[in-house]
Amino acid sequence: xGGITQSPKYLFRKEGQNVTLSCEQxxxxxxxxxYRQDPGQGLRLIYYSQIVNDFQKGDIAEGYSVSREKKxxxxxxxxxxxxxxxxxxxxxxxxxxxxxxxxxxxxGTRLLVL
Amino acid sequence: QQQVKQSPQSLIxxxxxxxxxxxxxxxxxxxxxxxxxxxxxxxxxxxxAIRPDVSEKKEGRFTISFxxxxxxxxxxxxxxxxGDSATYFCAASFGGGSEKLVFGKGTKLTVNP
Numbered sequence: 001x002g003g004i005t006q007s008p009k010y011l012f013r014k015e016g017q018n019v020t021l022s023c024e025q026x027x028x029x030x031x032x033x034x035y036r037q038d039p040g041q042g043l044r045l046i047y048y049s050q051i052v053n054d055f056q057k058g059d060i061a062e063g064y065s066v067s068r069e070k071k072x073x074x075x076x077x078x079x080x081x082x083x084x085x086x087x088x089x090x091x092x093x094x095x096x097x098x099x100x101x102x103x104x105x106x107x108g109t110r111l112l113v114l
Numbered sequence: 115q116q117q118v119k120q121s122p123q124s125l126i127x128x129x130x131x132x133x134x135x136x137x138x139x140x141x142x143x144x145x146x147x148x149x150x151x152x153x154x155x156x157x158x159x160x161x162x163a164i165r166p167d168v169s170e171k172k173e174g175r176f177t178i179s180f181x182x183x184x185x186x187x188x189x190x191x192x193x194x195x196x197g198d199s200a201t202y203f204c205a206a207s208f209g210g211g212s213e214k215l216v217f218g219k220g221t222k223l224t225v226n227p
Contacts, residue, residue, distance in 0.1 A: 040123070040219060040220070042203060042217040042218055042220050043158070043217040045215070090158070092157075101146050101148075101207055102160050102163070105150075105157030105158050106157050107157050108155070108156070
């Protein structure tokens with residue numbers, strides 16, 4: 001069964017704590033993305049990666065970090081520097097190829113601050 | 115320049131009616147325009163997409179109309195059903211890969227039985 005998995009479904013963060021959100025895909029896609037979704041704000045790009053060991057900042061990268069050590073995995077760390085982390089986080093992947101731009105999304109992780 | 119403006123923010127339609135959601139963009143370099151459907155608590159899923167070389171694309175009850183000169187595109191849902199109740203996002207991207215996928219702010223559609 002091909003797709004994108006995100007875990008956990010819900011995550012609670014304490015003040016000053018770093019937390020890591022998992023994203024795994026078995027679609028053999030080169031590109032992976034992290035978005036943040038807030039009510040009424042649409043989806044905003046945090047980071048994206050075209051290939052292993054390379055990634056680029058999106059529009060709202062401050063307070064977040066990523067790694068891309070394997071093609072299948074693109075974890076996102078929400079650091080203590082992110083002062084307003086409560087949001088729905090979505091991971092996506094796509095082929096990195098013109099004509100095949102469709103991004104496929106995972107089920108999301110909802111991050112809440114205690 | 116990078117924005118995609120979507121309207122209305124919310125829409126209520128009776129079962130069997132037509133739902134129309136509009137988007138406008140400024141950057142003429144955009145060359146791929148997808149629509150995504152999102153149910154509560156789920157990730158968005160691609161519904162239908164269009165490129166600027168065609169003015170209309172239809173898939174089942176869903177149609178995208180594209181007006182290149184006006185820099186506008188819209189989603190029409192014919193014979194709307196309660197199961198269509200979801201949030202719809204338009205988006206746009208350009209240039210070789212989809213890293214520049216820019217989303218509208220979404221339209222919450224409610225189809226009453």
